[in-house]
Amino acid sequence: MSDQLTLAAETRDRVGKGASRALRRDGRVPAVIYGQNQEPTSIHLEAKALTKALATGHFMNSVIMIEGAGSGAIRTLPKDVAFHPVSDRPIHVDFLRIGEHTAVTVSVPVVFTDEEECPGIKAGGVLNVTRYEVELVVDASEIPTEISISLAGRQVGDSIHISDVTLPGGAMPAIADRDFAIATIVPPTVPTAADDAADIEAGVPTLDESLDAAANSDEPEADKG
Structure with missing residues (x-):
């Protein structure tokens, strides 16, 4: 299960480009919390703390507890992070308010295992991944860090579809109208x-x-x- 992260925040009295630029000069990142039929809350976060959270590699599918922006901690899910086009620093974040057991849609990374037990790869086949992440609908308290897919026994020409994957309990694919492919073991390229x-x-x-x-x-x- 994905970790729960905590970020300290302060509310913003002023919004707009000028105010946002001033915050960034002070080492802060403007952000907004929306959802649950409540008015959006404008906040700002410490840039260093946000960068550290982003470096975990699973920021976008982790529950983020925002402290200091209300009477208590606000449970959120990151929905979008904007980055500076040159420096690649985070410059704005959107958070969605959620309940402890809200059904949320998250993109979960796919990890392949047991390559040494894959006859297709041993024969020279190549794993062609078409989806490095899969969107799942899950309980907010049970967000998986990754989806593990075993390649044991797979032959050249085999395709791995979402129906072949054992998902965590209670999780469902966000795409429910087709059995989409995640990867295929293709023959080696011959000149x-x-x-x-x-x-x-x-x-x-x-x-x-x-x-x-x-x-x-x-x-x-x-x-x-």
Whole structure:
């Protein structure tokens, strides 16, 4: 299950571009909390604390408790983080208010295991991943950190669909109208005559030419005496 994180915040009296720029100069990041049929709450967070939380790698699918923006801690789920296009620093965050057992939609990373027990990969096949994350509808108190998919017994040509995956208890795919693929074990790429012709046109040496060049480079230089 994903960890619960806590961030300290202060409410914002002023909003707008000028006020936001002033906050960022002071090492703060403007943010807003919305949802549950309540008025949005404008807040700001310490940039260093937010950056540390982002570095966990599972910030977007963790429950974030916001403290200091009301009479008690506010349970939220991050919905969007905006980053500076040059420095890549966080410049704004949107949080969604949630209850302890609210059903939420989150993107959960996919992790593949047991490659050493996969006949398809041992035979030279390549794992072609089409979805590195899967959107799930889960209880806010039971958000998984990752979805683990075993490759044991998979052959070249096998596709792994969401129906093949054992999801955590109570979790359901957000896409419910089709059995979508997550990954396929594809055959190894074999160079074709067209590939060889394209390499020759581009001046890429063939295998035989490369071997000849390597052999010649190993020959001793002629006696100059």
